[in-house]
Amino acid sequence: MQQWGFPVDISTTGYRVDRLFWLALWLTGIAFALVVGALTYFLICYRARSDRRAYYTHGDSHGAISLTGGLALLVFLLIDVNLAYHDHAAWQAVWGAPPSAKEALRVEIMPEQFAWNIRYAGPDGVFRTADDVTTINQLHVPINRPVIVQLSSKDVIHSFFLPNLRIKMDAVPGMVTSLYFQAKTSGTYDIACAEHCGFGHYRMRGFLVVESREAFTTWMVGQSKARPPDSSWGWNWGGAA
Ligand SMILES: [Cu+2]
Structure with missing residues (x-):
């Protein structure tokens, strides 16, 4: 299912990203139409004619400089400043208010060429203990609960991308990056490496399953029985743990 050509938005903040996209497209689209319109007008209006001689100007008259400067200022204020203002507001909403480690589900993701290694802390809520749950390419999360993801990378730079949540973060070797989101629609969605x-x-396609709290718990219990935890990678959550 798509909305205006975008993957369906299942997040609490994704609409802000979509709005920014449309705002940028409209602003630059209008500017583009005006520029091409003016260009076409001048091309036709001042085309070569036998009764008119071309003349050359350096464009350094007072009027020309004022016009150029005025137009540049207008573009800067209407497009750049306008976008920067809205971008800041969206950034604050999407990245500026992380959920507390207590209310959120925490997940560690360690990509490698070419898979997503995913780890949950398990029932005790502590990573790198015997009840950890690890999966590959399968990220299950409960609906309507904040999720904090911490990322690193085993080999090269990957980028963890959840198109339906309008969120993306680089996964860099030797460094831990993080993102958070909250899904409000259940279903199965794509995870992509961007x-x-x-x-x-291309093989780094994973699946994000958003499900009820009960279904999530059932899945988690099944996973913990299915495979031993993978302790070959990990890091400290610091104060968050
Ligand atoms: Cu990748």
Whole structure:
């Protein structure tokens, strides 16, 4: 399902990203139409004619400089400043208010060429203990609960991308980055790698399953029985743990 050509938005903040996209498209689209319109007008109006001689100007008259400066200022204020203002507001909403580590579900993701290694802390809520749950390419989250994801990378730079949540973060070797989101619609959605990371880049398609709290718990219990935790990677959550 799509909205205006976008993947359906299932997040609490994604509409802000979409609005920014449309605002940028409209502003630059209008500017583009005006520029092309003016260009066409001048091309026709001042085309070569036998009764008119061309003349040359450096464009350094007072009027020409004022017009150029005025137009530049107008573009700067109407497009750049306008976008920067709205961008700041959206940024604050999407990245500026992380949920507390207590209310949120915490997930560690360690991508490698070419898969997403995903780890949950398990019932005790502490990472790198015997009840950790690890999966590959399968990220299950409960609906309407904030999720904090911490990322690093085993090999090259990947980019963890959830198109339906309008959120994306680089996964960099030797560094821990993070993002958070809250999904409000259940279903199965794509996880993509948005950084071309090698020949198997296309294989880094994972699945995000948004489900009820009960279904999530049932899944988690099943996973913990299905496979032993993978302790070959990890990091400290610092104060958040
Ligand atoms: Cu990748």
